[in-house]
Amino acid sequence: MPASTGISTPDSATSGTLSVGFVLLPRFTLLPFAAFVDCLRLAGDEGDMSRQLRCRWHFMSADGAPVTSSCGAAISPCMPYSDPAQFDYLVVIAGVLEGEGGVDRQTIDYLERAAASGVPLVGICTGVFALLQAGLMNGRRCCVSWYHHDDLKRRFPEALSVPDQLYIDDGDRLTCAGGIASADLAAWLIERHLGRTWARKSLYIMLIDEARRGNAPQPHPMVLQKVDNRTVRRAISVLEQHLGDIVSMDELAERSGCSRRALERHFRESLGVSPQKFARELRLRYGLWMLNFTAHSITEIGERCGFADTAHFSRSFKDTFGFTPSEVRRKEVGVQEALIDPFILQVGKADSP
Known part of the structure; x- marks a missing residue:
């Protein structure tokens, strides 16, 4: 594909039943990213060699440069935004909210192109803010962490926000509160595409007893009192x-x-x-x-x-x-x-x- 389009194609030697592209935004939160991609990794290879057999995934940024998470760890290698049609899902992960400027224009254009191609979009943590800024959640419910709920309502007062569930699967729009709930959502998608056995295998290896469904309540900070026992x-x-x-x-x-x-x-x-x-x-x-x-x-x-x-x-x-x-x-x-x-x-x- 011509270089002027900013589009590249990942190595076609790896293929699988489930293909996921990750859009990593600056200062994204590392835990939901790691939980999601590790579910894919553990379900993707029967021999636990981290080979992309049943699942494949690619990390992307606007310019193809490494992306630094909120804790300072950088994800590399990343590639520039590639043809969204090659992915079963496009997962947008963000984190620390800085200022009111929002997401860069190149990312917004890419998300709009993915939506026009019919690729399901997944907003994790404050990744849902990017989908809202792109105008891709109109009339859709969006799951948000209780921690970011006030910020979301202030920036997007018309948003149909849901701060009391772990994730929402609305077909071609999926949103997740973040944190370890990202593993629950990944397991749900793995179960849908590969079967329950592979989803449970991933969670068990990650020492997670069972997958919670999307309508499970978010844990709220009800008890902040110091308890020594x-x-x-x-x-x-x-x-x-x-x-x-x-x-x-x-x-x-x-x-x-x-x-x-x-x-x-x-x-x-x-x-x-x-x-x-x-x-x-x-x-x-x-x-x-x-x-x-x-x-x-x-x-x-x-x-x-x-x-x-x-x-x-x-x-x-x-x-x-x-x-x-x-x-x-x-x-x-x-x-x-x-x-x-x-x-x-x-x-x-x-x-x-």
Whole structure:
């Protein structure tokens, strides 16, 4: 292809069932990139020799130069933007947001060309900002990390942002909150193209128990209080990963590496509350967050918080916060400050068994 077009073609000697092109933007976040590409790598070769047999991938930048991530590590070699039609997916990964200038014109043109060619576009972390800037998410829901949600709404107030899921698969537009959720999305695509066996193989080698589906809730920073007890920290992590589920105390104790009785003792000594009450208030706090930052109905929010019916959710919500979900939704109570502050249970408060 003529050099004046800025288009190059990767080595055609490697081919596979799943082909992915990575658009790496300056100061991209390394973890979601590594999680995604390692899923491809581990699924691509039965002998674990990192050969691109079932999957192939290429790293690209606007000028073909190495791209430096937010942590300072550079990815090389990169090639200039190549014909998007050769890829099954084009994955855009960004990270640190600098100023209001946004993405360079060459990248925007390339994304527009890919969309016109019918290539599915994947926005990971703040990579979704690039898709929005290019005007390629009009009328589409886009998944964004809770951490970047305010920035996204400020820059793109008309965007249909979803900050309470891990990723959204909308056919030719896929968006992911970032972090380790990038592995979940990669596993989903591998399962679609290569089969579940290869997706599970990748995750197991990466020491990930199982792939979470896109509608799984994002872990929110509900608990920022310093907790010294390692068992309690482990239990809190499990609860934050299952905000929409009721985790039995027996299962929580097993996953925390202790007996149920010991778990209850650890919680009372560290936080002054039982693990049951802690888990319940954590789910309710998640509901409070969704009432303020999503358009989900109160019924749906109650279900996402693990409550069997709306009445139970509303009663529990009022008992905990002193106002009802309907009052929050109607903006009759000022709770914004509480949402910004860390969620810290009132330790030492009397708690009935």
